[in-house]
Structure formats: structure tokens, C-alpha cells
Amino acid sequence: MSLSQFSNPLWLLFLLVVATLVVGYVLVQRRRHRNTLRFTNFALLERVAPDRPGWIRHVPVLLLVLSLVFFTVALAGPTRDERVPRNRATVIMAIDVSLSMQATDVEPTRLAAAQEAAKSFADGLTPGINLGLVAFAGTASVLVSPTTNRDATKAAIDNLQLSERTATGEAIFTSLQSISTLAAVLGGGDEAPPARIVLLSDGKQTVPESPDDPRGGFTAARQAKDQGVPVSTISFGTTYGRVEIESDRIPVPVDDESLREIADLSGGSFFTASSLEELRKVYDTLEEQIGFETRRGDASRPWMLLGVLFATTGLATALVFRQRLP
Structure with a gap:
């Protein structure tokens, strides 16, 4: 000692x-x-x-x-370190709903497995955390503003709809805006409550083409870093995933490299998962990281x-x- x-x-x-x-x-x-x-x-x-x-x-x-x-x-x-549940924090789940999420390399599909694991994640977070939901494909939308009402978030997760293309940068920018809006509404305090973005995706960004574009994923990750909001990324799927679009079997391998870079640039953590069970373990780890903080106790x-x-x-x-x- x-x-x-x-x-x-x-x-x-x-x-x-x-x-x-x-x-x-x-x-x-x-x-x-x-x-x-x-x-x-x-x-x-x-x-x-x-x-x-x-x-x-x-x-x-x-x-x-x-x-x-x-x-x-x-x-x-x-004194000693004590794990204390957070009662002031904001978490945004950003979930990829591009067409590649209908691949069946993860049973029953990537999207269905992601929905089930995301709902378990919502249930497992400590009650005081405000949880929001952003869905992204070619654009990004805030489906649920950060709230402690888990039922609203889980209902929105159940109703996710697939769409074309993947705009990873827009997902991060939209999440950051949602976090800023909540902080402005709450007001008070010397500083905003801690926040984090948990981004799940299975493929490479397609809109815009370059991740270093002003609206690209890497640019958004750097802005998240500047705002003190780490982005924890989950690369979900396998390298042999395929989807059928207009009778064509199109390969949709996961893109670990770019998602790892986003996590590194923003100060977050990078995870991979190729099954529902692995994804649940990832979310369990994130629950521990996000839901609790370490304080010095008597x-x-x-x-x-x-x-x-x-x-x-x-x-x-x-x-x-x-x-x-x-």
C-alpha cells in the first residue's frame, strides 16, 4: 500500500x-x-x-x-478502488441497417442477431444511464433520443428497417449531435455527463467514398475525440458473408480495419463478433466499461x-x- x-x-x-x-x-x-x-x-x-x-x-x-x-x-x-454504478452518462447505440445486414453467415441474420443482443445490452445498462438509438445506412436517423426509458429503445430496435449503402461518418456525427442536444437540455453542472457511442457495423463505409472526407468516418471519429466522446466499434459478421440482391450473390465481408481505426482515432475500443454469443459477450464487456466507474472509497x-x-x-x-x- x-x-x-x-x-x-x-x-x-x-x-x-x-x-x-x-x-x-x-x-x-x-x-x-x-x-x-x-x-x-x-x-x-x-x-x-x-x-x-x-x-x-x-x-x-x-x-x-x-x-x-x-x-x-x-x-x-x-482508500481502495470501488466500482460504483454511473447515474449520469449518455450512450448512443448506432446500428448499421445496410442491406449487407441481411446476410445469414450469423444466424438467423446479422440484423436479427444484432437486434437481440442490442436489446439485452439495453436491459443490462445501469438505470441512470440515458440510452439513445441511431440507425444508419445511406443516411443516419435518431430513432430514440437518449432516455432512461428502455422500453422505447427496445421497441425501436425491433422495428429497424434495412436500406441501401453505408454512411458510417453520418452515424457518428448524428450521434454526437444527439449527445450535445441532451447536454443542452439538461444544463447545469460544471461539465456534461460522460458519453460514449457504441457503433455496430458489418461493412466498409460507402457514403462518402473516402473515410477522410469531411463527412467520413475517420473525420467524424476525430471530432468525437475532440468532444471527449469515445466511439467503441463492433465489427459484426464474417469474411465469407454473402447477400442475395436481384438474384446475385454478393460477398459482404466485414471490414475490421476501418472500424478499428475509428475506435483508435476517437479513443474508444474495438471489438469483433461473428456470432450472437460473441456479440453478447462484447456487449457484456461494454456494460461493465460504461455502466460503472471506479472511485477511491474509504x-x-x-x-x-x-x-x-x-x-x-x-x-x-x-x-x-x-x-x-x-
């Missing part, structure tokens, strides 16, 4: 006082022993007190000294309890074995 883990580390200096008391006790015992050897008639001592006290007479003092150590640590205010109670326990035991031992308090 380092000094940085104490809220009042100066109290630890009291341990020097405890150490001084220990040294003083040892010196007193040595002096008493020397005086005994110098002035005692051993023949008479054997007849009067044949059973002289042994090491057990030091136990009460030892226990009391340890109690002082524990009390000192408690006064120094030890950890003095165990030390205080140890101090009380050792002090009480020390006094009881003194009364039982020495018939007096030390």
Missing part, C-alpha cells in the same frame, strides 16, 4: 511514537532483569515464587501495541475493527494471566 492510497498520510508519523513505546518497553524490561540479577537471593526466590512469569506476560503489551498500529493506519484514511473500517479487537483481547489477556491491566 503506497502513501498515495491514504487520504491523511501524515497520521502514519504516529507509528514513530508506537515504535518509541516498544523500544521503551524493551529497555524497561532489560533494566528490571538486571536489577533482579543484582539484588535477588535466588534460593529465597525459588521458595517464595517457584513459578516466575514467562513470555506470556508480554502478550498483552504486544496485542495493545498492534492495536495502536491498526488504529494509526485507520486514522491515516486508507477502507479504514477493517483497520478500525482490528484495532478494537486487538485492544480488547490485550486487556482481557492481561486480566486473565496477570490479574491486572498492563
Whole structure:
């Protein structure tokens, strides 16, 4: 345990006082022993007190000294990391609804599996988080503004409709706008609540052609970084996925590279999933990351309890074995 883990580390200096008391006790015992050897008639001592006290007479003092150590640590205010549910945060789920999401490489289809996992994610988030939903294909739309009403979000997830093309950048820009709107409505506070975008997609951006375009995915990720909103991306599907469009079997492999770059540029995390079970695990991980925060909490109670326990035991031992308090 380092000094940085104490809220009042100066109290630890009291341990020097405890150490001084220990040294003083040892010196007193040595002096008493020397005086005994110098002035005692051993023949008479054997007849009067044949059973002289042994090491057990030091136990009460030892226990009391340890109690002082524990009390000192408690006064120094030890702390520990505690996971606390967030009660102020905004999360936008951005879900790809391009035609490639009808591929059946993930049973029953990519979209159906994504819908089921997204609803489980909504149910698992801590109640105080505002959750919104953005669907994107050639354009992006806010289907549900950030709210704590999970039923509204899940109903919108059930009604997702497929469309042509993929505008990943628009999904991020639209999500950022939704987050800003909520922050403006809420107002108050020194700073806006933490926010994150969780973007699920299965393919490469097609609108605009370049991700570095002013409305492209990489540009949007950089803006998200500037606004302090990480984008966690999920590449969902396989490399052998295909869809049938107008009797043609068109390959729709996942595009891990661009989604990983978006996550890196924005300060978010990148995940892959090629099945419903894997996607659920990804969302479980995100629930832990988003739904809880780590704070430094007070950890003095165990030390205080140890101090009380050792002090009480020390006094009881003194009364039982020495018939007096030390």
C-alpha cells in the first residue's frame, strides 16, 4: 500500500511514537532483569515464587501495541478502488441497417442477431444511464433520443428497417449531435455527463467514398475525440458473408480495419463478433466499461475493527494471566 492510497498520510508519523513505546518497553524490561540479577537471593526466590512469569506476560503489551498500529493506519484514511454504478452518462447505440445486414453467415441474420443482443445490452445498462438509438445506412436517423426509458429503445430496435449503402461518418456525427442536444437540455453542472457511442457495423463505409472526407468516418471519429466522446466499434459478421440482391450473390465481408481505426482515432475500443454469443459477450464487456466507474472509497473500517479487537483481547489477556491491566 503506497502513501498515495491514504487520504491523511501524515497520521502514519504516529507509528514513530508506537515504535518509541516498544523500544521503551524493551529497555524497561532489560533494566528490571538486571536489577533482579543484582539484588535477588535466588534460593529465597525459588521458595517464595517457584513459578516466575514467562513470555506470556508480554502478550498483552504486544496485542495493545498492534492495536495502536491498526488504529494509526485507520486514522491515516486508507482508500481502495470501488466500482460504483454511473447515474449520469449518455450512450448512443448506432446500428448499421445496410442491406449487407441481411446476410445469414450469423444466424438467423446479422440484423436479427444484432437486434437481440442490442436489446439485452439495453436491459443490462445501469438505470441512470440515458440510452439513445441511431440507425444508419445511406443516411443516419435518431430513432430514440437518449432516455432512461428502455422500453422505447427496445421497441425501436425491433422495428429497424434495412436500406441501401453505408454512411458510417453520418452515424457518428448524428450521434454526437444527439449527445450535445441532451447536454443542452439538461444544463447545469460544471461539465456534461460522460458519453460514449457504441457503433455496430458489418461493412466498409460507402457514403462518402473516402473515410477522410469531411463527412467520413475517420473525420467524424476525430471530432468525437475532440468532444471527449469515445466511439467503441463492433465489427459484426464474417469474411465469407454473402447477400442475395436481384438474384446475385454478393460477398459482404466485414471490414475490421476501418472500424478499428475509428475506435483508435476517437479513443474508444474495438471489438469483433461473428456470432450472437460473441456479440453478447462484447456487449457484456461494454456494460461493465460504461455502466460503472471506479472511485477511491474509504477502507479504514477493517483497520478500525482490528484495532478494537486487538485492544480488547490485550486487556482481557492481561486480566486473565496477570490479574491486572498492563
